[in-house]
Amino acid sequence: MKLKQLSIFLENKKGRMWNALDVLEKAGVNLRALSIADTSEFGILRLIVPEPDRAREVLEENGFLVKIGEVIAVGIVDQPGGLNRILGILDKSSINLDYLYAFVEQKKNRAIVILHPEDMDAGIEVLKAGGADVLTAEEVYSL
Template structure:
């Protein structure tokens, strides 16, 4: 199972992130997880939201450059060592992590690790075989 993620390309200008958050808030779109990567001139905001289609539409209507990509969302217990367990599965399977970010649903209970691997299809098969719980778009939207 893969989850759709929005990638918004930004110039590093004051207020650009606030413009995005305002646009999403005005349209009742809830951010489930986010990551920001930047360089001196530009950045990429990666978002998993409750309504991907609507978010992409309203952001594009407001002049943002938006792409959709797939990530794997792995539900994990919120306790020490969980990330290591997941990364050891990836390592043994020969997967390369391109990037990742995390979200804790409730401290001490569960969290979500979002991954982009060099081979997403192989990652799905590997994690399912290892008994990991992969979240679907529908599950993310209903959080």
């Protein structure tokens, strides 16, 4: 139920995100989802890709600092309140989120939310118990 997420540490200067994504494009790595958070000095580009280990290798070969971590993907209805239902499940169990981001899967008219709770295993457990559609890594990578 966990999937791998790349975190690429980038200097906060012109062209660095493009450089990282250009390396992945040239290697034939397709993106499923992305998020970027920045400060005045650096940014963290978070990516979900079908082949995370290969993507990490290619990026590191090109001088990027990359970490692979774990996240949870949950399918939700693409309508008002869909995300709120998932957040309510976590809140009722006092599961805190470090961050989340989402994208829309148009084939199934649903949104996919990428979650990083403080306690990954407890997050998965309460989401499943609450009836959430917790996706496997293969389901997300194959989108």
